[in-house]
Amino acid sequence: MDQSFGKLERICSKQTIDSLFDRTSKAKIDFLVFPYKVIIQTKDAEAIKGLFPEVLISVSKKRFKRAVDRNLIKRRIKETYRLNKVEVKQSTAIAFIYVAKEILPFTDLEKAMIKVLARLKADK
Numbered sequence: 001m002d003q004s005f006g007k008l009e010r011i012c013s014k015q016t017i018d019s020l021f022d023r024t025s026k027a028k029i030d031f032l033v034f035p036y037k038v039i040i041q042t043k044d045a046e047a048i049k050g051l052f053p054e055v056l057i058s059v060s061k062k063r064f065k066r067a068v069d070r071n072l073i074k075r076r077i078k079e080t081y082r083l084n085k086v087e088v089k090q091s092t093a094i095a096f097i098y099v100a101k102e103i104l105p106f107t108d109l110e111k112a113m114i115k116v117l118a119r120l121k122a123d124k
């Protein structure tokens with residue numbers, strides 16, 4: 001299995017981001033596995049680009065004022081996702097929103113990511 005996290009796996013489209021955070025959409029699921037709030041939305045079949053779903057990682061600027069801290073958290077989340085990703089439905093968009101108030105160690109983030117990905121695989 002490919003363990004890269006390339007451009008095709010990242011959400012870059014403003015339209016996709018807007019539809020992912022649209023509160024009126026019925027085709028989305030959201031749940032909380034501390035320290036992540038996860039939002040999942042299925043997309044049209046023509047949006048399939050790669051083997052894995054598109055992913056967005058967000059860290060609040062309100063909680064972490066320094067960009068260095070936000071970037072550290074995002075790098076850790078990307079790495080935990082990259083190392084543990086599983087094959088889910090191809091036409092999905094997933095947002096990982098970091099909700100903890102402090103910077104957690106990599107091992108805690110990885111344990112939570114494994115729980116999230118297991119749940120995604122079970123919902124498949």
